[in-house]
Amino acid sequence: MNSSILKIEDLKTHFFTRTGVVKAVDGISFEIKEGETLGLVGESGSGKSMTAWSILGLVPKPAGRIVGGRILFKGENLLDKDESEMREIRGKGICMVMQDPLTSLNPVFNVGNQILESLNMDSNDSKESLRKRAISLLASVRIPAPDTRLSAYPHEMSGGMRQRVVGAIAISRSPSILIADEPTTSLDATIQLQYLRLLKEIQAETGAAILFITHDFGVVARMCDRVAVMYAGRIVEQADVLELFDNPKHPYTKALLNSVPDLDEDLEFLPSIEGQPPMLDDLPQGCAFAPRCPQVMDKCLEQYPIEFVVGQGHVSNCWRHDGADSD
Numbered sequence: 582m583n584s585s586i587l588k589i590e591d592l593k594t595h596f597f598t599r600t601g602v603v604k605a606v607d608g609i610s611f612e613i614k615e616g617e618t619l620g621l622v623g624e625s626g627s628g629k630s631m632t633a634w635s636i637l638g639l640v641p642k643p644a645g646r647i648v649g650g651r652i653l654f655k656g657e658n659l660l661d662k663d664e665s666e667m668r669e670i671r672g673k674g675i676c677m678v679m680q681d682p683l684t685s686l687n688p689v690f691n692v693g694n695q696i697l698e699s700l701n702m703d704s705n706d707s708k709e710s711l712r713k714r715a716i717s718l719l720a721s722v723r724i725p726a727p728d729t730r731l732s733a734y735p736h737e738m739s740g741g742m743r744q745r746v747v748g749a750i751a752i753s754r755s756p757s758i759l760i761a762d763e764p765t766t767s768l769d770a771t772i773q774l775q776y777l778r779l780l781k782e783i784q785a786e787t788g789a790a791i792l793f794i795t796h797d798f799g800v801v802a803r804m805c806d807r808v809a810v811m812y813a814g815r816i817v818e819q820a821d822v823l824e825l826f827d828n829p830k831h832p833y834t835k836a837l838l839n840s841v842p843d844l845d846e847d848l849e850f851l852p853s854i855e856g857q858p859p860m861l862d863d864l865p866q867g868c869a870f871a872p873r874c875p876q877v878m879d880k881c882l883e884q885y886p887i888e889f890v891v892g893q894g895h896v897s898n899c900w901r902h903d904g905a906d907s908d
């Protein structure tokens with residue numbers, strides 16, 4: 582069995598604003614094993630990106646702060662690292678792969694220079710051998726005529742090609758974890774498909790684990806081994822992907838899946854269910870889903886539900902799993 586590469590324990594990331602404390606991430610725990618792909622799904626504003634920024638040590642300061650928990654990467658708590666150590670981890674250990682490559686490529690350098698810079702980070706190899714390695718990286722992400730492409734600038738390439746360059750740079754760093762945060766506004770469907778393929782290719786080349794943040798259950802079905810469903814800064818259900826789709830237990834997950842017309846069809850947004858998520862600076866005392874939950878009980882309004890084991894590797898935070906009310 583693969584060992585854990587990333588373990589998040591009771592992570593809390595809050596924003597201290599003039600109007601109050603926004604609990605963007607409020608006590609989440611999950612684990613990703615080597616080479617595994619974990620999907621993180623949830624409505625807009627549920628704390629998915631802040632989870633990613635917390636792992637990368639990039640929570641917007643000064644308002645944002647990690648106020649609790651541990652982020653164990655290869656067994657070491659990232660919250661104990663200083664900025665230069667974190668920069669090194671972001672460079673090599675944990676890479677963010679943007680769907681829109683323009684946000685990660687520098688427009689004023691040609692792609693060859695950008696790949697060489699990445700390869701140069703910890704190499705004493707000759708310029709010629711680095712160049713050869715750059716060409717083979719471009720070839721490994723199936724860029725045609727890679728030797729002539731080295732001198733191209735990002736704007737001279739198509740969106741799909743630019744994505745492949747970003748993929749080549751990611752492979753050059755041999756990351757242990759890739760974080761892919763899908764933008765809410767979806768790009769062209771073909772580009773998205775290319776991006777998913779590229780992630781799989783990087784994973785096959787490097788053996789990296791992936792944290793895949795998405796609104797799209799179809800993408801989850803295609804890409805992920807496990808899924809964590811996030812609601813109002815917390816994870817409410819976690820399971821292997823097939824188990825979650827076949828046997829959802831939490832009323833929020835059930836409502837979401839009930840409103841997905843067809844898992845094979847890509848959706849730009851998470852399907853909407855009735856009502857609004859709560860304000861994160863004014864969370865209710867009990868279960869945050871209670872105002873929208875068709876199965877709400879008195880207890881739900883008083884106390885946040887503890888985690889119940891509801892199947893093999895399957896957990897859900899809902900009072901309905903407690904004793905006689907078990908589902």
Ligand SMILES: Nc1ncnc2c1ncn2[C@@H]1O[C@H](COP(=O)(O)OP(=O)(O)OP(=O)(O)O)[C@@H](O)[C@H]1O
Nearest residue numbers: 596603605624625626627628629630631641644765
């Ligand atoms: N700079 C900030 N100041 C105050 N609150 C913030 C700030 N940035 C984010 N938040 C809060 O953190 C919450 C979580 O934001 P996050 O970006 O993680 O959501 P998300 O799940 O990634 O949403 P989306 O699917 O739209 O990308 C938001 O509801 C927002 O209220």
Ligand code: SF4
Nearest residue numbers: 868871874881899900
């Ligand atoms: S704890 Fe209660 S309100 Fe929350 S999801 Fe379960 S049944 Fe619904």
Ligand SMILES: [Mg+2]
Nearest residue numbers: 629630631762
């Ligand atoms: Mg986001």
